Structure formats: C-alpha cells, structure tokens
Amino acid sequence: MKTTRRTVETALTHVVLASLALIWIYPFLWMISTSFKTNAEVIASLGLIPDRFRFENFVKAWVEARFARYFLNTVVTTVSVVSVVLISSAMSGYVFGRRRFIGKHLIMGLIIATMFIPQGSTIIPVYDLIYRLGLLNTLWGVILAITGGAHVVFILLFAGQFVQIPIDLEHAAVIDGCSFVQTFWHVMMPTAKPVAATVVIFQTIHTWNEFLVPLVLTLSKPDLRTLAVGLYAFVGEYTIDWVGLSAGATISVMPIIVFFLFVQRYFVKGLAGAIKA
Amino acid sequence: MKYRSIGRRLWDERWSYLFLVPMLTLFTLFTLRSIYFSFFISTYRWSGVGDPTQFIGLENFVRVARDPLFWNAFKNTLTMVLAVTPGQLILGLVFALILNRKFRGADVYRTLYFLPVVTTAAIVGLIMPLIFSPLSGPVNVVFMRLGLISQPLDWLGSPDTALTTVIIVMIWKWTGTYIVYWLAGLQTIPDELYEAAQVEGANGRQQLFRITLPLLKPIAAVIILLCVVGNLKPFNLIKTMTDGGPYFATDVVMTYIYRYAFSAEQGIPRLGLASAAGIFYGLVVIAITGVQGLMVRRVNAARKDASVQSRTQGIRVATGVAGTR
Numbered sequence: 001m002k003t004t005r006r007t008v009e010t011a012l013t014h015v016v017l018a019s020l021a022l023i024w025i026y027p028f029l030w031m032i033s034t035s036f037k038t039n040a041e042v043i044a045s046l047g048l049i050p051d052r053f054r055f056e057n058f059v060k061a062w063v064e065a066r067f068a069r070y071f072l073n074t075v076v077t078t079v080s081v082v083s084v085v086l087i088s089s090a091m092s093g094y095v096f097g098r099r100r101f102i103g104k105h106l107i108m109g110l111i112i113a114t115m116f117i118p119q120g121s122t123i124i125p126v127y128d129l130i131y132r133l134g135l136l137n138t139l140w141g142v143i144l145a146i147t148g149g150a151h152v153v154f155i156l157l158f159a160g161q162f163v164q165i166p167i168d169l170e171h172a173a174v175i176d177g178c179s180f181v182q183t184f185w186h187v188m189m190p191t192a193k194p195v196a197a198t199v200v201i202f203q204t205i206h207t208w209n210e211f212l213v214p215l216v217l218t219l220s221k222p223d224l225r226t227l228a229v230g231l232y233a234f235v236g237e238y239t240i241d242w243v244g245l246s247a248g249a250t251i252s253v254m255p256i257i258v259f260f261l262f263v264q265r266y267f268v269k270g271l272a273g274a275i276k277a
Numbered sequence: 278m279k280y281r282s283i284g285r286r287l288w289d290e291r292w293s294y295l296f297l298v299p300m301l302t303l304f305t306l307f308t309l310r311s312i313y314f315s316f317f318i319s320t321y322r323w324s325g326v327g328d329p330t331q332f333i334g335l336e337n338f339v340r341v342a343r344d345p346l347f348w349n350a351f352k353n354t355l356t357m358v359l360a361v362t363p364g365q366l367i368l369g370l371v372f373a374l375i376l377n378r379k380f381r382g383a384d385v386y387r388t389l390y391f392l393p394v395v396t397t398a399a400i401v402g403l404i405m406p407l408i409f410s411p412l413s414g415p416v417n418v419v420f421m422r423l424g425l426i427s428q429p430l431d432w433l434g435s436p437d438t439a440l441t442t443v444i445i446v447m448i449w450k451w452t453g454t455y456i457v458y459w460l461a462g463l464q465t466i467p468d469e470l471y472e473a474a475q476v477e478g479a480n481g482r483q484q485l486f487r488i489t490l491p492l493l494k495p496i497a498a499v500i501i502l503l504c505v506v507g508n509l510k511p512f513n514l515i516k517t518m519t520d521g522g523p524y525f526a527t528d529v530v531m532t533y534i535y536r537y538a539f540s541a542e543q544g545i546p547r548l549g550l551a552s553a554a555g556i557f558y559g560l561v562v563i564a565i566t567g568v569q570g571l572m573v574r575r576v577n578a579a580r581k582d583a584s585v586q587s588r589t590q591g592i593r594v595a596t597g598v599a600g601t602r
Contacts, residue, residue, distance in 0.1 A: 010380055025392055091299060095296045118558060119510065122308070129314075147303060211397070211513040228397050235517075249404050256397065272461030
C-alpha cells in the first residue's frame with residue numbers, strides 16, 4: 001500500500017514539475033523555433049515545430065547583420081577578461097591566504113568594504129578613465145573596463161583554498177630551491193584547480209552576459225559591439241523583424257547555455273558553496 | 278620572534294606586494310578612482326567634452342532631489358525590490374523543498390529552472406517584448422484561447438501593466454538562483470533530525486515548520502541580503518525590455534542615470550547630474566546592504582558555532598575539495 005502511494009506521489013510530482021518546467025523554458029523554445037520560421041509563419045501559428053527548418057535567418061544574422069563579427073568580439077573579450085581575472089585573483093588570494101605582511105588587513109578591508117558599490121555609480125568614472133587612457137572605442141578598453149576592480153569573492157575563494165595547504169609543502173618547496181613565483185605556480189596552483197574552475201565558469205558567464213560596459217564604450221564604433229550590444233542595435237534598426245531578432249538572440253545565448261550545461265555541476269556547487277561561505 | 282625593522286619586513290615580503298600589483302592596479306583605477314571621480318564630477322556642470330571647468334557646488338544634488346522623474350525612478354526601483362524579492366524567495370523555496378526530496382530527475386528540473394539565470398539579461402529583455410507583444414505574441418494568444426482576456430493586452434506597452442510585467446519577468450529570470458541557494462541551505466540540515474521527528478510521529482507540516490524553517494534562518498538572512506542587493510540592479514533587463522517606458526512607468530535609477538550620461542535624447546549629456554544621482558543611489562544600496570548585513574550578523578551571532586562550521590564547510594564545498602555527496 002505504502003509503495004503504491006509513493007509511486008503515485010512521485011508521478012504526480014513529475015507531472016507538475018515537468019509542466020512548470022515547460023512553461024518556464026517556453027520563451028527559449030519559442031525563440032529557437034521562431035528563428036527557423038518566416039515572419040508570416042510566426043503570426044499565423046503558435047506551434048513550436050516550424051513547417052520546415054529554414055536556416056536563412058541564421059545565415060542572414062551571421063553575415064548581413066554582422067553577428068560573426070560580434071561573436072568574435074565577445075569571444076575575444078571573454079577569454080581576455082577571464083584570463084586576467086583568474087591570474088590576478090589567484091595571485092592576490094595566494095598572498096592573502098599564506099603570507100603575513102604589513103597592510104594585509106587594511107587592503108582586505110578596503111576591497112571588501114567597496115564590494116557592494118553598484119555599477120550604476122561607477123560607469124561614468126569608468127567611461128572617463130577609458131577615454132583618458134585613449135582606449136575609447138577599442139576592444140582593449142572594453143576588456144579592461146570589464147576586468148576592472150577587485151574580484152573579492154574569487155580572491156577569498158583562492159585564499160580559503162591556499163590557507164589549508166600544509167606549511168610543510170611550502171618548506172619542502174623552499175628547500176628544493178623554489179622561488180616565490182615557482183612555489184606559487186608549481187606547488188600551490190595545482191592544488192587550487194577546483195577554485196580556478198569555479199572562477200573561470202562564473203567569470204565566463206558574467207563576461208559573456210555583460211552589457212552596460214560594452215554598450216557605452218562602443219557607442220560610436222559598431223565594429224566592436226559584443227553580441228548583446230549588437231542585438232540591441234539590431235532591434236533599433238529593424239523593429240519588426242521577429243525572425244531575424246530571434247535568430248540573432250539564439251546565436252547570442254546558445255553558446256553560454258551550452259557552456260552552462262557542460263559545467264553546471266561545478267557551477268551549482270560553486271554557487272551553493274558561496275552562499276554557505 | 279626576532280625583532281625586525283619595518284623596512285626589513287617590507288623588503289622580506291617584497292614578492293607579496295608584487296603579487297598584489299595587478300589586483301591593486303585594477304582596484305585603484307576602477308574602484309577607488311571611481312569613488313573619488315564621482316564625487317568630484319558631481320560638483321561640476323560637465324558634458325563630457327574636455328575637462329570639467331564649471332564648478333556649481335551642490336546644484337546637481339539639489340536638481341536631482343527636486344526632479345520628480347528621479348523620485349519616480351527611485352520609487353520604481355524600490356517597488357521592484359519589494360515585489361520581486363518575496364516572489365523569488367518564496368517560489369525558490371517551494372521548488373527547493375520539492376527538489377530536495379531527491380527523486381530521480383530532480384537535477385534535470387533544477388537545471389531547467391536555472392536556465393534563465395545564465396541567459397544574457399540584455400537579450401532576454403529584447404525577446405520579452407515579442408513574447409508579450411499585442412500583435413499575436415504567444416502570451417496574448419494563449420490567454421485569449423483560455424478565455425482569460427477578450428482582446429490582446431499591450432503588456433509592456435501600456436503604463437497600467439508594464440511594471441507588473443517587468444516584475445514577473447524579473448521573478449522568472451532569477452528564481453533559479455534562489456532554488457540553488459535554498460537547496461544548499463536545506464542540505465545543511467542533518468537527516469537525523471527528520472528521522473527523529475518521524476519516530477516521534479511528526480507529520481510533514483510539523484517537520485516543515487518546526488525543523489526546516491527554523492534551521493534555515495541563519496542562511497536565510499544571507500540569501501535575503503543577496504536577493505535584495507541583486508534586485509536593486511536590474512539595468513540590463515530594463516534597458517533593453519522597456520528602456521524605462523512607457524512614460525517612465527518602469528524607469529529605474531540606472532536607466533535615469535544612463536539617460537543623462539550617455540543618451541542623446543536629452544540633448545547635451547549631463548554627467549555631473551548623472552553622477553549626483555549615481556552617488557545617491559550608491560549610498561542607498563550601501564545603506565540597505567549595511568543594515569541587512571547587521572541583521573545577518575545578529576541572526577548568526579545566536580548560532581556562532583553553527584555558522585563557523587558551515588563557513589569552513591562552505592569553502593570546502595565551493596572549492597570541491599570535499600564533495601558532500
């Protein structure tokens with residue numbers, strides 16, 4: 001008796017959760033399906049399966065609407081930002097977690113105290129800074145501005161990892177003649193691969209989705225638009241092209257969704273870990 | 278320990294300081310300088326061309342404080358926080374409680390509910406006007422077929438419904454985050470407690486209200502803090518979805534700032550004024566964070582041991598050194 005009740009309960013849970021999940025991701029399904037349709041077909045039917053799979057919209061977006069260019073810009077920006085953030089956070093995390101030096105607590109206090117300043121309050125100074133550095137309307141400017149600031153959470157994650165490494169390991173490295181840099185790179189960093197993975201995952205998703213910084217820094221240089229900014233401009237120019245917009249949106253978000261699906265176990269673990277910390 | 282002079286100590290740790298150079302450079306340029314520059318520029322009338330020369334004291338702040346559009350944007354920002362936060366937290370908790378029962382496929386649902394979170398907010402904001410479009414957008418078509426409405430509504434285009442629609446989209450977009458947070462919280466509650474409760478004959482409801490919810494309290498304080506802070510910054514979504522419209526019905530402080538600083542519709546950019554609004558906004562965000570931070574501390578002080586324990590555990594989970602499962 002009890003097992004039957006359990007089975008029914010589980011089945012019911014599945015029905016409810018699956019229906020909700022379908023509604024939940026419907027906007028994505030609709031967007032993908034619309035990118036295969038014609039504008040007339042979209043108006044005529046609600047069905048998610050298009051009459052036939054047309055790839056014209058994707059080709060048009062990729063070539064004519066210059067999404068190939070935007071795609072490249074986004075990839076270059078993301079890879080650069082993630083590399084710099086990873087290295088700079090790991091280096092800071094290492095000295096915060098393992099070294100004792102004058103000013104350590106002052107510096108940590110300062111970066112933690114400023115971590116909640118909203119982007120809206122800093123975008124004008126950031127714009128001004130990039131302009132003064134002569135990097136306005138360059139991809140370097142966009143990369144630098146997204147990288148800017150201290151990534152407190154990442155630094156603390158690295159510090160939390162490095163602080164656990166037994167001191168003997170470091171002594172052994174010194175006796176073997178490892179320099180400061182070699183100890184960091186060959187002894188410490190290999191123990192922090194999971195943290196590095198977390199940082200790469202979070203920063204990749206964050207950078208791919210960044211909008212305000214590339215928007216204001218490429219206002220007069222369409223060649224440097226990232227995917228999100230490019231699609232925003234596209235809507236400004238072709239207001240009623242639903243299928244073109246959907247194809248552009250699909251091109252823009254599918255890479256990050258696929259990336260997420262591959263790394264989601266680590267991502268969710270990292271998110272859950274961050275909240276507990 | 279041998280006494281070492283300050284100079285000696287600095288020299289001995291020269292590599293430590295060198296290792297901080299990349300982070301400190303970025304921090305100084307983009308955070309410290311930004312704080313200084315915001316305050317500096319907020320006392321000038323400045324269009325962004327050349328160096329600011331026209332010092333006007335606190336006039337920008339007075340103008341912002343007297344601008345009904347600023348207060349409208351401020352009110353909308355708070356309305357969104359107050360409406361979206363409970364929505365995300367409650368919905369997230371309900372999903373988490375269901376998914377925590379560890380049946381097969383629970384991870385798949387979690388992933389599906391999480392998808393909107395990782396999707397570019399700016400692009401969601403561009404697709405939503407189609408989904409809610411009065412010209413045969415799917416929401417209107419479905420609602421009309423179900424007989425819920427007799428004619429299509431202009432969800433995002435009419436001042437009556439735009440704010441509510443934006444709020445719904447915001448709840449949908451970020452609830453996945455809170456499912457994951459709540460699940461992490463639920464996993465800190467030991468199974469033995471539930472087993473003991475079952476032996477004592479407690480039903481599901483009693484277990485929920487006597488065990489689960491009280492034990493979630495410390496972590497709930499942190500989750501609420503993060504939720505509020507997150508909902509204070511909806512720029513990307515709003516900018517692309519409604520741009521603050523129609524008639525400023527969904528205008529938020531960040532779209533207000535953007536309009537004065539970067540948008541041509543307003544004529545000459547007024548970066549000083551926008552900075553003044555930005556400073557005010559930043560102070561409000563920091564004040565709210567600070568008050569909530571104190572509350573988190575008070576809740577956690579009562580369970581100091583537990584919090585220390587969960588902190589070390591949290592770091593280990595985050596780094597993946599010790600898998601909990």
